């Protein structure tokens with residue numbers, strides 16, 4: 322069965338505003354050219370055709386939400402055909418999630434690949450959330466390897482780890498370099514992707530030097546040139562997530578603050594004092610310098626809490642604008658959302 326989309330203007334990483342026909346056979350693009358014909362034809366004169374996009378960093382659930390596929394439909398309708406879920410945030414194990422995920426595999430939904438639960442340093446960032454076990458906390462390289470093995474056997478597609486302060490606490494436990502190396506080696510041996518949450522250049526260096534093959538964020542402080550060079554030399558892509566850095570965050574209502582213990586109030590005050598406009602500038606500049614050096618940029622938005630805001634599951638215009646601001650050409654931005662994201666997510670048949 323072949324379908325021919327005729328007379329649309331095509332825009333992808335190579336073509337720009339070129340009028341041509343697209344021939345699709347059993348869901349796969351077979352040919353692009355002039356005067357093509359299929360079993361069924363649709364005249365799309367006056368329309369523009371873009372490739373389906375991939376968002377390589379989202380969270381299907383966070384903060385006690387339950388699973389809901391409204392966002393998957395919304396993404397697909399907006400042209401985001403696949404998303405990579407970088408870690409459950411609702412304190413659930415991967416079992417129920419994976420069972421639910423299998424029920425969402427329908428043509429009207431975006432495809433999901435997932436890390437399942439994040440693998441966290443014991444007591445570290447993402448180990449516990451709101452008093453609940455959230456990530457799988459590990460103390461040793463052997464425990465990290467076992468956690469990865471179990472999750473991949475269950476049906477998760479890759480590995481998400483994190484190096485960060487939890488609630489700005491400088492004493493947050495972190496992985497040892499040995500554990501980072503063991504995680505990278507285990508993911509490589511299993512042939513799955515492995516990406517790290519990181520927002521500070523000092524942690525980025527530890528992750529790069531110990532073999533983590535991809536970063537799930539652009540860090541928020543300037544990355545030294547030698548470290549960028551090292552990332553380019555090792556072919557370590559950065560998943561952009563620029564969009565959520567400088568969004569308006571309304572201050573918490575006073576009654577809510579008054580109910581909090583003093584140390585929580587102090588943390589909230591510190592968070593509210595962060596100059597997020599400067600962080601966005603530094604992050605955009607990191608992408609600019611990384612891209613100029615030949616680094617691979619993957620588009621990801623860190624979109625979360627979809628059941629509360631299904632409107633977030635849409636074409637990520639602000640992320641795309643920020644990538645343009647970082648000096649990527651329009652076609653390089655499309656590469657970041659298609660070819661580069663597909664490679665990072667191991668969706669190579671979509672690349």
Ligand SMILES: [Zn+2]
Nearest residue numbers: 378380407623
């Ligand atoms: Zn995230």
